[in-house]
Amino acid sequence: MNQEYVAGHIIFGLGLICGCVATVATxxxxxSLVSQNSRSAEGHRPxxxxxxxxxxxxxxxxxxxxxxxxxxxxYNLAVSGxxxx
Numbered sequence: 354m355n356q357e358y359v360a361g362h363i364i365f366g367l368g369l370i371c372g373c374v375a376t377v378a379t380x381x382x383x384x385s386l387v388s389q390n391s392r393s394a395e396g397h398r399p400x401x402x403x404x405x406x407x408x409x410x411x412x413x414x415x416x417x418x419x420x421x422x423x424x425x426x427x428y429n430l431a432v433s434g435x436x437x438x
Contacts (some may be wrong), residue, residue, distance in 0.1 A: 365425070369418045376414040 380403075389399045403411065 355410055360428075366422070372418045373415040376418075380411050403423050 383401070383403060386399045386402055390402070393399065
């Protein structure tokens with residue numbers, strides 16, 4: 354296994370991790386609204402909250418990135434033929 358192959362996989366993995374961390378950081382920007390939401394009536398959302406479409410997208414990004422990582426890992430293990438480096 355050459356060094357470029359391994360380095361490329363490390364960078365790819367770091368990119369997936371960065372994508373997940375950035376998405377969670379984006380969602381965390383609205384954590385200050387938790388106290389407002391707990392005081393309001395059920396079903397009422399604070400005006401500064403993310404729109405529903407953004408909630409779905411922000412929640413789906415880490416899931417998609419995790420599926421990509423698992424698929425990539427399983428494929429690499431299957432292709433390796435069970436040989437250790």
